[in-house]
Amino acid sequence: MALAIDVVKRSGRRPTESFDADKLLRSIRAACLSVRSPEGEAESTAAAVTNAVILWVESKPAVTSHDLRRLAGAHLERYHPEAAYFYQQHRAII
Amino acid sequence: MGNFDTNSSLAIIILAALIHASFQASVSVLTLLSGHALGKKTAHTRLLRLTGGFIGGVGVMSLLLLSGMAFVLSQLYPTSTPLTFWAASCGALGGVGISVWLFYYREKRGTSLWLPRSLADYLNARSKATKQAAEAFGLGLTSVLSELLFVFAPVLITALVLIRLDPELQLLGLLLYTGISLLPLLIVGALIGGGHTLAQIQRWRESNKQFLQFAAGTALLVLGVYVYVDRVIITGINGLGVR
Numbered sequence: 001m002a003l004a005i006d007v008v009k010r011s012g013r014r015p016t017e018s019f020d021a022d023k024l025l026r027s028i029r030a031a032c033l034s035v036r037s038p039e040g041e042a043e044s045t046a047a048a049v050t051n052a053v054i055l056w057v058e059s060k061p062a063v064t065s066h067d068l069r070r071l072a073g074a075h076l077e078r079y080h081p082e083a084a085y086f087y088q089q090h091r092a093i094i
Numbered sequence: 095m096g097n098f099d100t101n102s103s104l105a106i107i108i109l110a111a112l113i114h115a116s117f118q119a120s121v122s123v124l125t126l127l128s129g130h131a132l133g134k135k136t137a138h139t140r141l142l143r144l145t146g147g148f149i150g151g152v153g154v155m156s157l158l159l160l161s162g163m164a165f166v167l168s169q170l171y172p173t174s175t176p177l178t179f180w181a182a183s184c185g186a187l188g189g190v191g192i193s194v195w196l197f198y199y200r201e202k203r204g205t206s207l208w209l210p211r212s213l214a215d216y217l218n219a220r221s222k223a224t225k226q227a228a229e230a231f232g233l234g235l236t237s238v239l240s241e242l243l244f245v246f247a248p249v250l251i252t253a254l255v256l257i258r259l260d261p262e263l264q265l266l267g268l269l270l271y272t273g274i275s276l277l278p279l280l281i282v283g284a285l286i287g288g289g290h291t292l293a294q295i296q297r298w299r300e301s302n303k304q305f306l307q308f309a310a311g312t313a314l315l316v317l318g319v320y321v322y323v324d325r326v327i328i329t330g331i332n333g334l335g336v337r
Contacts, residue, residue, distance in 0.1 A: 091204075
């Protein structure tokens with residue numbers, strides 16, 4: 001599901017792309033599965049977090065990918081702290 | 095070669111291998127590889143094959159680096175190693191030790207390493223794209239090379255020590271070094287295989303990163319001083335010529 005919201009990529013070097021809720025959902029689900037969350041729980045957590053992020057971005061013409069990640073991480077923290085930790089750490093592992 | 099020399103040589107090899115083991119690029123890539131595999135609902139046996147392939151790649155590259163370096167040095171110095179080369183190698187250990195203290199980790203959250211970001215992004219992208227054990231093996235090879243700037247010092251000193259050992263001890267030293275340098279990966283692989291979560295592993299790595307950094311830097315300096323005393327000063331004082 002692509003909304004008419006531009007996502008400015010990290011460091012601004014890569015081109016801007018449209019906000020893709022499915023992509024966000026997949027990344028949250030993957031973070032949950034990475035910490036061995038059951039599949040059903042991963043699905044429901046990902047849906048809840050994605051919905052919360054959609055509510056936030058709907059009113060904005062453009063957001064940064066960093067903001068999306070930070071916000072999704074903050075919402076994920078409420079549902080699954082361990083997955084949130086891994087999600088937030090992902091770019092800082094290496 | 096006397097008993098003391100053999101013990102001293104094995105002690106140098108073990109300490110150098112422990113220093114190599116403390117470097118984190120391969121552990122980071124293994125964490126990313128496992129994270130991507132679990133996130134894609136990869137079956138447990140396939141996950142084990144991927145981690146096994148990766149660890150195998152790291153082991154083979156460490157073995158190749160060490161044996162390659164030993165071969166080159168044995169061709170350069172077939173009968174004895176000049177004291178100046180020993181001294182320069184000790185200087186390299188000290189320099190790398192101080193570099194580890196200063197900039198091994200980036201000053202931010204997580205376990206971001208000194209690696210250029212383009213290389214780190216490449217390793218991340220490759221770990222995401224890896225689906226076969228053979229690809230994981232190649233990723234293991236690459237991850238050792240990515241950290242060559244730091245790894246070369248303990249490898250160099252081990253190679254210098256190895257080429258002055260008896261042939262059967264050379265093989266033992268080679269296997270000992272590779273085995274010890276793989277220990278963290280084997281432990282992380284066993285933890286992942288045993289069902290521990292990556293968040294637990296990453297949390298431990300993050301909370302202990304400063305200790306690991308300090309220990310690795312200090313160990314490099316200690317090794318440099320020890321080798322300098324053992325191979326340069328004592329050899330010079332005894333007037334036994336260069337080993």
